[in-house]
Amino acid sequence: MSDVIRRGGSSRAGAHCVPRPVMAYGGRGNPAAPESRSAMVASHVGLARSLARRFANRGETLDDLVQVAMIGLLKAVDRFDPERGVQFSTYATSTITGELKRHFRDHRWGLHVTRSMQERYLRVRDATDELATQLGRSPTIPEIASAAQVTDEEVLEAQEVGAAFHLASLDQPTGPDDADGARQVGRLDPALDAAEARAALAPAMAKLGDRERQIIKLRFEDELTQSQIAERIGISQMHVSRLLAASLRRIREDLSAG
Numbered sequence: 001m002s003d004v005i006r007r008g009g010s011s012r013a014g015a016h017c018v019p020r021p022v023m024a025y026g027g028r029g030n031p032a033a034p035e036s037r038s039a040m041v042a043s044h045v046g047l048a049r050s051l052a053r054r055f056a057n058r059g060e061t062l063d064d065l066v067q068v069a070m071i072g073l074l075k076a077v078d079r080f081d082p083e084r085g086v087q088f089s090t091y092a093t094s095t096i097t098g099e100l101k102r103h104f105r106d107h108r109w110g111l112h113v114t115r116s117m118q119e120r121y122l123r124v125r126d127a128t129d130e131l132a133t134q135l136g137r138s139p140t141i142p143e144i145a146s147a148a149q150v151t152d153e154e155v156l157e158a159q160e161v162g163a164a165f166h167l168a169s170l171d172q173p174t175g176p177d178d179a180d181g182a183r184q185v186g187r188l189d190p191a192l193d194a195a196e197a198r199a200a201l202a203p204a205m206a207k208l209g210d211r212e213r214q215i216i217k218l219r220f221e222d223e224l225t226q227s228q229i230a231e232r233i234g235i236s237q238m239h240v241s242r243l244l245a246a247s248l249r250r251i252r253e254d255l256s257a258g
Contacts, residue, residue: 040077041070044092048073051096058104065100072099117161123148124158204254212247215240 048069055065076095080088101122127147131139139147145155205213211233218224218232226244230237 037077040088041073044073044089045070047089047092048096051093051100055100055104060104065103068100068103069096072096075099117158120148120150120154121158121161124150124155200255201251204251207254208247208250212243215244216247219244 049066051072052062052065052069056062072095073092076088076092079095080091082088104122124144127144128139131143131147135143141152141155145152148155150158205216208216214233215229218229219226224232226240227237230240233240
């Protein structure tokens with residue numbers, strides 16, 4: 001095999017020229033020096049970075065993708081067997097790409113999705129991207145289904161599942177004022193205090209008569225004046241005033257006792 005490297009020719013072990021770092025390392029099970037392994041990795045860092053860039057703009061930083069690609073490269077170096085007659089660059093490309101796809105499949109889902117649904121979503125997404133490039137337009141559902149070898153319904157289901165893959169961060173700006181989602185989600189509801197007050201008053205209100213509850217509702221929820229309440233229920237304003245004062249006193253007593 002050393003003659004293969006020197007002449008750039010071929011041998012019976014494989015009709016391809018094996019790069020010198022690969023020969024020095026020797027592949028799987030070869031107790032070569034650590035520097036030989038490092039040389040193999042260093043000579044293919046460019047390949048790992050190139051493959052990582054193919055997966056950019058999918059919600060991960062390029063640095064993170066390069067790290068994943070480098071893990072795939074290390075696996076390729078450790079598992080490669082030159083006696084199989086396959087070029088290392090071909091084997092490494094397949095291994096690194098697989099590592100990147102597994103990373104997205106296993107670590108980028110915001111909600112729990114079954115493995116089969118994850119794989120179907122990735123297949124539909126890849127088919128959509130390829131068709132858009134080929135056709136120069138957004139592909140139709142039947143076109144995607146044909147390319148991904150799934151049904152139209154499965155395409156639609158995969159597209160819905162994709163929402164679990166792209167959950168928005170709470171730190172992501174949500175408007176022109178750059179207010180982040182966390183501040184908007186955490187903003188106090190102005191009706192919260194009123195809801196809590198109604199819950200606290202419910203037991204005391206239940207002890208009042210129907211007319212007393214009606215008067216309190218008209219006064220404090222509908223914000224009618226005492227004269228408007230009197231006209232509404234057909235009694236004098238003085239009577240409304242007395243009933244309202246008595247009802248509020250009973251409510252305060254119940255709250256104090258509680």
